Amino acid sequence: NLHRSPMYGECKLISGVGVRYCPSIEDKIVKFPEKERHHVFVEPEGRNTIEFYPNGTSTSLPFDVQEKIIHSIPGLENAKIIRPAYAIEYDFVDPTHLYPTLETKIIQGLFNAGQINGTTGYEEAAGQGIVAGINAALYSLGKDERFILGRDEAYIGVMIDDLVNRGVREPYRLFTSRAEYRLLLRYDNADYRLAKYGYRFGLLTREQYERVKRKYETVKVFIEKLREVKVKPEIINPVLEKANSTPLRESKTVYEILKRPEVKLQEMLRVIPFELDIEDRKLLEEILEEVEIEVKYEGYIKRQLEEVKRFRKLENVKIPPDFDYDIVPISTEEKQKLKEMKPLTLGQAARLEGIRPASIPILAIYIEKWKKGELKRES
Template identity: 80%
Template sequence: MWDSVYDVIVVGAGHAGCEAALAAARMGCKTALFTINVDKIAEMSCNPSIGGVAKGTVVREIDALGGEMAKNIDATGIQFRILNKKKGPAVRAPRAQADKEAYRKRMRIVIENTENLDIIQQIVDDIIVENQKVKGVLTHIGARYAAKAVVVTAGTFLKGKIIIGFEEFEGGRMWEPAANKLSDFYIKHGFRVARLKTGTPTRLDGRTLDFSKMEEQPGDEPPPFFSYWTEPREIKQIPCYITYTTPETHEIIRKNLHRSPMYGEKKLITGTGVRYCPSIEDKIVKFPDRQRHHVFVEPEGRDTIEFYPNGTSTSLPYDVQEAIIHSIPGLENAKIIRPAYGIEYDFIDPTHLYPTLETKIIKGLFNAGQVNGTTGYEEAAGQGIVAGINAALLAKGSDEKFILERDEAYIGVMIDDLVNKGVREPYRLFTSRAEYRLLLRYDNADLRLAKYGYKFGLITEKQYEKVKKKYETVKIFIEKLRELKVKPEKINLILEKEGTTPIKETTSCYDLLKRPEVKLSSLLKVVKLPEVESIDKKTLKEALEETEIEIKYEGYIKRQLEDIKKFRKLENIKIPEDFDYDSVPISTEEKQKLKEAKPLTLGQASRLEGIRPASISILSVYINRWKSRKEEKSD
């Protein structure tokens, strides 16, 4: 007997869970979102911000697919900036400071008002499975809910343990209970479960901070919003601030390392921490020659006095936390509202997953977010929307799989890394992880992914037509700039001002724009592009930016497109589900890895650790032979 029946159940209402549940419900599936605490839906457990290098691009990819994160931060952000503006387009990225409370409240309102979506405040203790197939979930009060697909997005709650000095207590987040039984389900069914560690800084009373000793960091004007669908508007932006640790800070930490749960005699933390977002004690131990480290002092919202000292995450005892904070310029008299803490939790080895994020062991069970060993709201949300789409497809009886390739999205890069390589430390996205990062820019995520959002009913026809109109306009502009030519007397003064060599003969605007120093806005002072009907100012501005990037980086883009053709050859070779790896003359170790990983394509097989290029060539031959024999038998 079931207490209720759903198509899709999502376990956990963090950033992954919200996107998964919204995607499934918007695709027409009756969906339930389970959470330990309804008041903490979309809670920002750590840094009150969205975006950053690579991460900001992921948010735009989620937006192009029809997700909610970009719209949510646009509606509730208090400061917006583009990072790396002076660098190339491949590493530029939007970042926004959030009003934590407003962000959480708005996401809850969106979820509460989404058709087909129920919120249920109960702890899921077990997943009901029959014949290696999901049937539903069992909660801590004995209630049973049926589902065709279950998406687990449990974050840091699986056997979560909070540590401050040598004090430890159960919790998935400060003051919230851990989910202790769900880990046992995974272990019982043969999944590899391990521990990871993360942490968060103190929260400070802004009335006790001396901002005159810090560098002010204002937002960009006009604010560069995330969502492709957000209309330009003015907002009152709130500044952030930068200060630095001091030699005194470092000395305090060194003198108290014996009291650290990571470095002391009593090692309470055994899980691996985030390499690229280390605790303050990690920084001092691993970078002993550094004289100072950045501390970004960030407001937590418009209507709160709390500030977040980004860069001071620690699990040291409370008295040491106070000493550390008071040794930093501008924070000498700071009062701590909330203590810093470390948190250790279980995660499930992501090599148990297909690129759809469905598990290989149990059909209909999907994992997304920190439960897969990642870190960051954006990485979690990116997995969430992919898992939600695939769970909905499965629940609706479709054989279609939604898989993003490495050349299509940073989300595709991340999922491919997770399912093929696994994790040894919390996984964080960087531009360096993507081979085709010049094509995976934050500005063109709609070109890359809106077709999928439209296909699955997550963006409207009107939105999709707007995307197509923008890129049709880009093509028109590029062709027109090839035709438009300028004489030396009309352009040389501008070229000299921009620090580039004057021309001696009539030259096309297209060729001039290839020069790094020349801006399209400068050329438009002497030439005019054709007017485009039914295009709004925002879309026109984006089309002009896109035109400039496409022309300036044409050579690099062509080279990457050639690389993608080679990449696609391997990706297009599907490996049959019943393929016999034992028949292939490669090493026993490679055979075992392939059997366990169950790669869907030859390209995926080539990215598995320990698989040699020569073995991929042999594998290709044997796959073709296998397919030929199958065809002969069917004839």
């Protein structure tokens, strides 16, 4: 029945590039003809529903073929298809025509989010939606403030930076491997990274924000205590032996011992009394988890923070909207690229394809001179 598929049939009604990580049955047959099996995950649509989603059966084949496919699956011989599968081909806006605020460069005040920007996936759409929504609200209120998340602050920041600087050749999906600072983008410190924005834009109450601040102030103080407190071998060795860790021969700080991968903070606290005046059990668990991660991965985290510091140095150099790239002694191709992409910062300019690393220091000098009024636009 492959000849009846709009994607591979004789008429070939659909020619657009599909999603790489969610291929249709037709894609599997054409691209992996040697495979003899295909997994289907039968997922309930909800707790109180009779509908199930057979994950792995996306297709553009006609309804009668879909019925035969479903009925060939063991256990689904008598299943009824409530909503048939289908394939659509849609247009999208080239995301390089967007600012990092997701405002279009051509139409002022128009913000785009979701599949229209060339992405695929619910989380990808939601991530863009909150950024575009906040910036649209700021724009409508007449505020000069912009909401832009950095690559070192959130996966949303990585996604939007990729989209506006690199564009897309296929539907974009966000993976952790795309983030160069992913050691800092952990689930446990999401509140630390983003609570300030939540509070600033009215999404968190003052009480919620203060709780986050108190949590990380406690983490900092607790880590300092771990550096100071020394523990004797006879006290800690039973814990170490239980964790299959080498026993101590002399006293060491709790901080040094906790750096061992196999040693857990919770187990150490059973024999080492630490007073933490925290009644909120959940908050205490969060603090202990954060302390353990920060101590065990300290070296790696410090290295990434140094990288972020260098990254931020470029990111903090704002490019004036009226800056004239024609006065900068760089290649014509680079000037054309910069005029087209209209980067907001020197960091963004450095990440554009076709911009040479050697051109960035030159650009920085001319931007600084332009801001001081020492340069004029070429006529």
